[in-house]
Amino acid sequence: MSDQGTTSGLDELPTILPVFPLTGALLLTTGQLPLNIFEPRYLDMVRDAMETHRVIGIIQPKDPEDVSHEPDLYTIGCAGKICEFSEQQNGTIHITVEGVCRFRMEDELDRLTKYRQVQADYSPFQHDLISATERSVDRDALQSVLKHFLEFENEEEDWEALNNLADDNLVNSLSMICPFSPAEKQALLEAENVIARAELLISLLTMMMQQSSPNRTVQ
Missing domain, CATH: 2.30.130.40 (LON domain-like)
Structure with a gap:
Protein backbone atom coordinates (compact mmCIF):
# COMPACT_ATOMS: atom_id res chain seq x y z
CA MET A 1 0.00 0.00 0.00
CA LEU A 129 6.67 23.12 5.31
CA ILE A 130 7.92 25.77 2.89
CA SER A 131 9.91 24.32 -0.01
CA ALA A 132 13.02 26.12 -1.17
CA THR A 133 12.15 28.30 -4.17
CA GLU A 134 15.67 29.45 -4.92
CA ARG A 135 19.13 28.14 -4.27
CA SER A 136 20.43 29.49 -1.01
CA VAL A 137 23.24 27.12 -0.03
CA ASP A 138 26.81 27.01 -1.32
CA ARG A 139 26.32 24.34 -3.95
CA ASP A 140 29.93 24.53 -5.15
CA ALA A 141 31.28 23.84 -1.67
CA LEU A 142 28.78 21.06 -1.14
CA GLN A 143 29.56 19.52 -4.53
CA SER A 144 33.30 19.58 -3.85
CA VAL A 145 33.17 17.93 -0.44
CA LEU A 146 30.54 15.40 -1.53
CA LYS A 147 32.57 14.26 -4.53
CA HIS A 148 35.64 13.83 -2.33
CA PHE A 149 33.55 11.90 0.20
CA LEU A 150 32.05 9.58 -2.41
CA GLU A 151 35.49 8.87 -3.84
CA PHE A 152 36.81 8.23 -0.33
CA GLU A 153 33.96 5.81 0.40
CA ASN A 154 34.20 4.18 -3.06
CA GLU A 155 30.58 5.09 -3.69
CA GLU A 156 29.12 6.07 -7.03
CA GLU A 157 26.34 8.62 -7.15
CA ASP A 158 24.88 10.67 -9.98
CA TRP A 159 25.81 14.18 -8.90
CA GLU A 160 23.89 15.71 -11.81
CA ALA A 161 20.69 14.06 -10.58
CA LEU A 162 21.40 15.16 -7.02
CA ASN A 163 22.24 18.68 -8.16
CA ASN A 164 18.83 19.06 -9.78
CA LEU A 165 17.17 18.75 -6.38
CA ALA A 166 16.02 21.85 -4.56
CA ASP A 167 18.29 22.99 -1.73
CA ASP A 168 16.16 21.57 1.05
CA ASN A 169 15.67 18.19 -0.66
CA LEU A 170 19.37 17.89 -1.48
CA VAL A 171 20.69 18.84 1.95
CA ASN A 172 18.08 16.81 3.84
CA SER A 173 18.63 13.72 1.70
CA LEU A 174 22.41 13.86 2.13
CA SER A 175 22.08 14.45 5.87
CA MET A 176 19.94 11.32 6.17
CA ILE A 177 22.06 8.94 4.09
CA CYS A 178 25.60 9.89 5.15
CA PRO A 179 27.09 7.74 7.96
CA PHE A 180 27.15 10.19 10.85
CA SER A 181 27.09 9.42 14.56
CA PRO A 182 23.81 9.71 16.51
CA ALA A 183 24.95 13.01 18.07
CA GLU A 184 25.89 14.41 14.66
CA LYS A 185 22.55 13.35 13.22
CA GLN A 186 20.77 15.10 16.07
CA ALA A 187 22.78 18.25 15.39
CA LEU A 188 21.73 18.11 11.72
CA LEU A 189 18.12 17.63 12.78
CA GLU A 190 18.24 20.62 15.11
CA ALA A 191 19.96 22.97 12.62
CA GLU A 192 17.90 26.15 12.37
CA ASN A 193 17.35 26.04 8.62
CA VAL A 194 18.64 24.49 5.40
CA ILE A 195 21.53 26.96 5.15
CA ALA A 196 22.77 26.12 8.65
CA ARG A 197 22.27 22.40 7.97
CA ALA A 198 24.25 22.62 4.72
CA GLU A 199 27.16 24.34 6.48
CA LEU A 200 27.15 21.69 9.20
CA LEU A 201 26.90 18.92 6.61
CA ILE A 202 29.97 20.22 4.78
CA SER A 203 31.90 20.50 8.05
CA LEU A 204 30.98 17.00 9.17
CA LEU A 205 31.90 15.39 5.84
CA THR A 206 35.22 17.24 5.77
CA MET A 207 36.01 16.29 9.36
CA MET A 208 35.06 12.65 8.75
CA MET A 209 37.51 12.36 5.85
CA GLN A 210 40.29 14.17 7.68
CA GLN A 211 39.94 11.90 10.71
CA SER A 212 40.00 8.79 8.55
CA SER A 213 42.92 10.04 6.45
CA PRO A 214 44.88 12.76 8.32
CA ASN A 215 47.08 13.58 5.35
CA ARG A 216 44.13 14.14 3.02
CA THR A 217 43.25 17.71 2.01
CA VAL A 218 39.72 18.61 0.93
CA GLN A 219 39.36 21.79 -1.16
Whole structure:
Protein backbone atom coordinates (compact mmCIF):
# COMPACT_ATOMS: atom_id res chain seq x y z
CA MET A 1 0.00 0.00 0.00
CA SER A 2 1.36 3.41 -0.87
CA ASP A 3 0.20 6.99 -0.51
CA GLN A 4 1.56 9.71 -2.77
CA GLY A 5 1.66 13.41 -1.93
CA THR A 6 1.95 12.99 1.80
CA THR A 7 2.92 16.53 2.77
CA SER A 8 0.49 18.00 5.28
CA GLY A 9 -0.15 21.36 6.87
CA LEU A 10 0.35 21.94 10.59
CA ASP A 11 -3.39 21.67 11.15
CA GLU A 12 -3.29 18.10 9.81
CA LEU A 13 -0.57 16.96 12.19
CA PRO A 14 -1.65 15.34 15.47
CA THR A 15 -0.73 17.17 18.67
CA ILE A 16 -0.75 13.81 20.46
CA LEU A 17 1.99 12.05 18.56
CA PRO A 18 3.05 8.39 18.82
CA VAL A 19 6.83 8.21 18.80
CA PHE A 20 9.29 5.59 17.64
CA PRO A 21 12.65 6.01 19.46
CA LEU A 22 15.49 4.99 17.14
CA THR A 23 19.17 5.54 17.86
CA GLY A 24 21.04 6.73 14.77
CA ALA A 25 17.89 7.32 12.72
CA LEU A 26 17.39 10.69 11.07
CA LEU A 27 14.18 11.81 9.39
CA LEU A 28 13.95 15.26 7.80
CA THR A 29 11.28 17.06 5.80
CA THR A 30 10.64 15.42 2.39
CA GLY A 31 13.09 12.62 3.22
CA GLN A 32 11.92 9.01 3.20
CA LEU A 33 12.92 6.50 5.87
CA PRO A 34 12.22 2.77 5.34
CA LEU A 35 11.56 0.80 8.52
CA ASN A 36 11.04 -2.86 9.35
CA ILE A 37 8.67 -3.10 12.32
CA PHE A 38 8.73 -6.28 14.40
CA GLU A 39 8.41 -5.33 18.09
CA PRO A 40 4.80 -5.83 19.31
CA ARG A 41 4.35 -2.33 20.76
CA TYR A 42 5.47 -0.70 17.52
CA LEU A 43 3.35 -3.04 15.43
CA ASP A 44 0.43 -1.72 17.51
CA MET A 45 1.63 1.84 16.95
CA VAL A 46 1.79 1.47 13.17
CA ARG A 47 -1.60 -0.24 12.95
CA ASP A 48 -3.20 2.45 15.12
CA ALA A 49 -1.60 5.19 13.02
CA MET A 50 -2.84 3.59 9.80
CA GLU A 51 -6.39 3.73 11.16
CA THR A 52 -6.13 7.45 11.98
CA HIS A 53 -3.71 10.14 10.77
CA ARG A 54 -0.92 7.82 9.53
CA VAL A 55 1.63 10.05 11.30
CA ILE A 56 4.35 8.89 13.72
CA GLY A 57 7.31 10.69 15.26
CA ILE A 58 10.90 9.57 14.78
CA ILE A 59 13.05 10.64 17.72
CA GLN A 60 16.41 9.57 19.17
CA PRO A 61 17.23 8.41 22.70
CA LYS A 62 19.68 10.80 24.36
CA ASP A 63 22.13 8.04 25.25
CA PRO A 64 23.00 5.66 22.37
CA GLU A 65 24.17 3.10 24.93
CA ASP A 66 20.88 3.11 26.85
CA VAL A 67 19.16 -0.22 26.17
CA SER A 68 16.37 0.25 28.72
CA HIS A 69 12.75 -0.27 27.74
CA GLU A 70 12.03 3.47 27.80
CA PRO A 71 15.22 5.55 27.45
CA ASP A 72 15.24 9.32 27.90
CA LEU A 73 14.55 11.07 24.61
CA TYR A 74 15.82 14.20 22.93
CA THR A 75 13.20 16.93 22.91
CA ILE A 76 13.29 17.42 19.12
CA GLY A 77 12.24 14.83 16.54
CA CYS A 78 10.51 14.77 13.17
CA ALA A 79 6.94 13.78 12.37
CA GLY A 80 6.49 11.65 9.29
CA LYS A 81 3.56 10.26 7.39
CA ILE A 82 3.44 6.59 6.49
CA CYS A 83 3.51 6.62 2.69
CA GLU A 84 4.13 2.91 2.13
CA PHE A 85 2.80 -0.02 4.17
CA SER A 86 3.30 -3.73 3.65
CA GLU A 87 2.40 -6.50 6.09
CA GLN A 88 4.60 -9.58 5.81
CA GLN A 89 3.68 -13.24 6.27
CA ASN A 90 5.95 -13.50 9.31
CA GLY A 91 3.96 -10.77 11.10
CA THR A 92 6.41 -7.94 10.58
CA ILE A 93 5.43 -4.72 8.83
CA HIS A 94 7.51 -2.79 6.30
CA ILE A 95 6.77 0.92 6.13
CA THR A 96 8.27 4.00 4.58
CA VAL A 97 7.87 7.24 6.48
CA GLU A 98 8.07 10.61 4.69
CA GLY A 99 9.23 13.54 6.80
CA VAL A 100 6.67 16.32 7.19
CA CYS A 101 7.78 18.66 9.98
CA ARG A 102 10.02 18.65 13.02
CA PHE A 103 8.45 18.87 16.46
CA ARG A 104 9.43 19.77 19.98
CA MET A 105 8.32 17.32 22.66
CA GLU A 106 6.43 19.37 25.22
CA ASP A 107 5.53 16.48 27.49
CA GLU A 108 5.22 12.71 27.45
CA LEU A 109 1.74 11.40 28.12
CA ASP A 110 0.87 8.99 30.88
CA ARG A 111 0.79 5.50 29.45
CA LEU A 112 -2.44 4.77 27.59
CA THR A 113 -0.87 2.47 25.01
CA LYS A 114 2.03 0.02 24.83
CA TYR A 115 3.97 2.58 22.79
CA ARG A 116 4.99 6.07 23.89
CA GLN A 117 3.05 9.21 22.99
CA VAL A 118 4.06 12.85 23.41
CA GLN A 119 2.51 16.29 23.27
CA ALA A 120 4.08 17.70 20.10
CA ASP A 121 4.62 21.38 19.30
CA TYR A 122 5.30 22.00 15.60
CA SER A 123 5.11 25.79 15.69
CA PRO A 124 8.89 26.44 16.04
CA PHE A 125 9.40 24.59 12.75
CA GLN A 126 6.63 25.95 10.51
CA HIS A 127 9.27 26.87 7.92
CA ASP A 128 9.88 23.14 7.37
CA LEU A 129 6.67 23.12 5.31
CA ILE A 130 7.92 25.77 2.89
CA SER A 131 9.91 24.32 -0.01
CA ALA A 132 13.02 26.12 -1.17
CA THR A 133 12.15 28.30 -4.17
CA GLU A 134 15.67 29.45 -4.92
CA ARG A 135 19.13 28.14 -4.27
CA SER A 136 20.43 29.49 -1.01
CA VAL A 137 23.24 27.12 -0.03
CA ASP A 138 26.81 27.01 -1.32
CA ARG A 139 26.32 24.34 -3.95
CA ASP A 140 29.93 24.53 -5.15
CA ALA A 141 31.28 23.84 -1.67
CA LEU A 142 28.78 21.06 -1.14
CA GLN A 143 29.56 19.52 -4.53
CA SER A 144 33.30 19.58 -3.85
CA VAL A 145 33.17 17.93 -0.44
CA LEU A 146 30.54 15.40 -1.53
CA LYS A 147 32.57 14.26 -4.53
CA HIS A 148 35.64 13.83 -2.33
CA PHE A 149 33.55 11.90 0.20
CA LEU A 150 32.05 9.58 -2.41
CA GLU A 151 35.49 8.87 -3.84
CA PHE A 152 36.81 8.23 -0.33
CA GLU A 153 33.96 5.81 0.40
CA ASN A 154 34.20 4.18 -3.06
CA GLU A 155 30.58 5.09 -3.69
CA GLU A 156 29.12 6.07 -7.03
CA GLU A 157 26.34 8.62 -7.15
CA ASP A 158 24.88 10.67 -9.98
CA TRP A 159 25.81 14.18 -8.90
CA GLU A 160 23.89 15.71 -11.81
CA ALA A 161 20.69 14.06 -10.58
CA LEU A 162 21.40 15.16 -7.02
CA ASN A 163 22.24 18.68 -8.16
CA ASN A 164 18.83 19.06 -9.78
CA LEU A 165 17.17 18.75 -6.38
CA ALA A 166 16.02 21.85 -4.56
CA ASP A 167 18.29 22.99 -1.73
CA ASP A 168 16.16 21.57 1.05
CA ASN A 169 15.67 18.19 -0.66
CA LEU A 170 19.37 17.89 -1.48
CA VAL A 171 20.69 18.84 1.95
CA ASN A 172 18.08 16.81 3.84
CA SER A 173 18.63 13.72 1.70
CA LEU A 174 22.41 13.86 2.13
CA SER A 175 22.08 14.45 5.87
CA MET A 176 19.94 11.32 6.17
CA ILE A 177 22.06 8.94 4.09
CA CYS A 178 25.60 9.89 5.15
CA PRO A 179 27.09 7.74 7.96
CA PHE A 180 27.15 10.19 10.85
CA SER A 181 27.09 9.42 14.56
CA PRO A 182 23.81 9.71 16.51
CA ALA A 183 24.95 13.01 18.07
CA GLU A 184 25.89 14.41 14.66
CA LYS A 185 22.55 13.35 13.22
CA GLN A 186 20.77 15.10 16.07
CA ALA A 187 22.78 18.25 15.39
CA LEU A 188 21.73 18.11 11.72
CA LEU A 189 18.12 17.63 12.78
CA GLU A 190 18.24 20.62 15.11
CA ALA A 191 19.96 22.97 12.62
CA GLU A 192 17.90 26.15 12.37
CA ASN A 193 17.35 26.04 8.62
CA VAL A 194 18.64 24.49 5.40
CA ILE A 195 21.53 26.96 5.15
CA ALA A 196 22.77 26.12 8.65
CA ARG A 197 22.27 22.40 7.97
CA ALA A 198 24.25 22.62 4.72
CA GLU A 199 27.16 24.34 6.48
CA LEU A 200 27.15 21.69 9.20
CA LEU A 201 26.90 18.92 6.61
CA ILE A 202 29.97 20.22 4.78
CA SER A 203 31.90 20.50 8.05
CA LEU A 204 30.98 17.00 9.17
CA LEU A 205 31.90 15.39 5.84
CA THR A 206 35.22 17.24 5.77
CA MET A 207 36.01 16.29 9.36
CA MET A 208 35.06 12.65 8.75
CA MET A 209 37.51 12.36 5.85
CA GLN A 210 40.29 14.17 7.68
CA GLN A 211 39.94 11.90 10.71
CA SER A 212 40.00 8.79 8.55
CA SER A 213 42.92 10.04 6.45
CA PRO A 214 44.88 12.76 8.32
CA ASN A 215 47.08 13.58 5.35
CA ARG A 216 44.13 14.14 3.02
CA THR A 217 43.25 17.71 2.01
CA VAL A 218 39.72 18.61 0.93
CA GLN A 219 39.36 21.79 -1.16
